[in-house]
Amino acid sequence: MSAPNIETIVSLAKRRGFVFPSSEIYGGLGSAWDYGPLGVELCNNVKRAWWRWMVYERDDMEGLDSSIILNRSVWKHSGHEETFSDPLVDCRECNARLRADKLDYAGAAEGDDIAALIRDKQIKCPKCGAANLTEPRPFNLMFRTQLGAASTEDDPNALAYLRPETAQGIFINFHLVQQTMRRKVPFGIAQIGKSFRNEVTPGNFIFRTREFEQMEMEYFVRPGEDEAAHQEWIDNCFNWYASLGLSRDNLRLYEQPVEELAHYAKRTVDIHYRFFPERAEEEKHWDELMGIANRTDFDLRAHSKNPVDAEGKRINPDSTEDLSYFDEARKERYYPYVIEPAAGVNRSVLAFLMDAYTERTNDKGETRVILQLHPDLAPIKVAVLPLAKNKPEIVGMAKAVKRALQPVMRAVYDDTGGIGKLYARQDETGTPFCVTVDHQSLEDEAVTVRDRDTWEQERVKVADLQQHLQTRLLSK
Numbered sequence: 001m002s003a004p005n006i007e008t009i010v011s012l013a014k015r016r017g018f019v020f021p022s023s024e025i026y027g028g029l030g031s032a033w034d035y036g037p038l039g040v041e042l043c044n045n046v047k048r049a050w051w052r053w054m055v056y057e058r059d060d061m062e063g064l065d066s067s068i069i070l071n072r073s074v075w076k077h078s079g080h081e082e083t084f085s086d087p088l089v090d091c092r093e094c095n096a097r098l099r100a101d102k103l104d105y106a107g108a109a110e111g112d113d114i115a116a117l118i119r120d121k122q123i124k125c126p127k128c129g130a131a132n133l134t135e136p137r138p139f140n141l142m143f144r145t146q147l148g149a150a151s152t153e154d155d156p157n158a159l160a161y162l163r164p165e166t167a168q169g170i171f172i173n174f175h176l177v178q179q180t181m182r183r184k185v186p187f188g189i190a191q192i193g194k195s196f197r198n199e200v201t202p203g204n205f206i207f208r209t210r211e212f213e214q215m216e217m218e219y220f221v222r223p224g225e226d227e228a229a230h231q232e233w234i235d236n237c238f239n240w241y242a243s244l245g246l247s248r249d250n251l252r253l254y255e256q257p258v259e260e261l262a263h264y265a266k267r268t269v270d271i272h273y274r275f276f277p278e279r280a281e282e283e284k285h286w287d288e289l290m291g292i293a294n295r296t297d298f299d300l301r302a303h304s305k306n307p308v309d310a311e312g313k314r315i316n317p318d319s320t321e322d323l324s325y326f327d328e329a330r331k332e333r334y335y336p337y338v339i340e341p342a343a344g345v346n347r348s349v350l351a352f353l354m355d356a357y358t359e360r361t362n363d364k365g366e367t368r369v370i371l372q373l374h375p376d377l378a379p380i381k382v383a384v385l386p387l388a389k390n391k392p393e394i395v396g397m398a399k400a401v402k403r404a405l406q407p408v409m410r411a412v413y414d415d416t417g418g419i420g421k422l423y424a425r426q427d428e429t430g431t432p433f434c435v436t437v438d439h440q441s442l443e444d445e446a447v448t449v450r451d452r453d454t455w456e457q458e459r460v461k462v463a464d465l466q467q468h469l470q471t472r473l474l475s476k
């Protein structure tokens with residue numbers, strides 16, 4: 001089972017301290033969300049799992065943490081200043097501002113010109129239903145800011161952007177990483193960090209926001225070896241999500257048609273997740289979880305000082321470096337091709353929450369929610385619960401058990417309810433194990449370990465508890 005819709009997760013996320021609407025005491029901020037005590041743990045666990053898989057478990061990977069604000073020339077030569085935009089239309093009746101590519105063009109064929117469709121087919125505003133939309137125009141998604149004490153608001157010398165992707169920080173550091181770490185192509189550079197896009201229509205909870213986090217990796221290969229590497233990364237990424245518990249029935253690969261490709265891409269395959277299972281039409285269940293692009297040598301060339309145009313003029317007069325690579329073994333120089341798996345932390349968190357959502361009925365006929373998160377992702381690994389909170393010996397022992405576990409796994413102590421309620425709370429937050437200290441524990445130095453998924457209980461000696469839990473967390 002998985003969540004029937006995103007709304008179910010919005011409510012669970014707020015109730016259990018995963019995600020809160022941002023600035024709520026001032027009426028909120030539309031698309032902004034704050035990650036609460038369990039949300040920050042879940043995000044960190046997703047990032048840690050990705051970094052371990054992407055960087056530590058491979059021989060051909062380095063990490064990087066580049067700046068959010070880069071020299072404006074980066075965005076000029078990457079093509080973002082000119083092309084990183086969405087087509088925007090206004091509704092002349094209700095003044096709604098809408099993404100032209102997301103309107104309902106029922107009956108239109110793929111590749112049809114949307115400006116012509118809006119003009120000729122009386123496309124309706126989804127907010128008020130009127131067929132009175134303006135011509136689409138490009139709206140650049142990059143957030144603008146000024147560096148330092150600029151003289152005027154639009155001083156072009158002070159203009160800077162918050163990065164809309166982490167990738168460019170990797171391209172401009174390609175040589176420094178390759179040389180300092182003595183790397184030979186093929187190798188990759190991974191980065192996790194915040195990105196910002198002034199989305200026209202943010203929404204669907206943490207699915208599309210203006211501030212979000214990305215996990216990106218640029219894999220540099222010899223031209224000609226790009227297509228096989230691309231396919232390998234598509235398969236790797238799909239399997240990574242499945243290995244962390246996403247059901248394969250809720251994942252699919254989507255080949256971007258040529259007209260959808262970004263300006264830098266030769267081929268892009270997205271991994272889609274079934275974010276909208278409640279929609280009547282199966283095709284509308286799906287949306288992008290991550291993209292895996294073949295960016296060719298576009299970026300390294302674009303940031304290099306050497307390439308010239310037909311008249312012999314430097315294409316990039318601002319760069320001071322040539323980012324080509326000399327292959328010692330083959331005695332050849334080339335601009336490496338780049339395969340880019342690019343995932344969103346927040347969309348991944350949403351998919352993991354939706355997929356983990358399960359309902360189960362207990363002996364009394366009550367329906368309980370269980371969040372069957374993969375143990376590596378679960379915010380809390382074990383909750384230690386005293387059976388009687390008015391018995392100082394039991395409370396003391398439970399707190400001591402929790403303190404002994406906390407250096408090796410995230411452990412919490414809770415005595416704010418009856419045992420049934422405490423179990424239900426931990427099930428709903430995805431805690432794989434609860435440990436209960438009872439009267440008998442004072443006698444036999446043993447505790448009850450309860451499994452989140454089966455509700456089965458077993459007695460374990462306190463002396464063996466840490467090892468027992470670590471083994472079971474690994475085998476779950």
Ligand code: GAP
Binds near residue numbers: 213291343
């Ligand atoms: N460097 C390539 C790149 O940025 P992208 O497909 O635009 O590619 C990669 O973004 C991933 O980042 C997406 O698949 C999605 O998971 C996440 N993402 C993009 N825009 C987002 C937004 N507004 N809110 C949340 N996540 C977003």
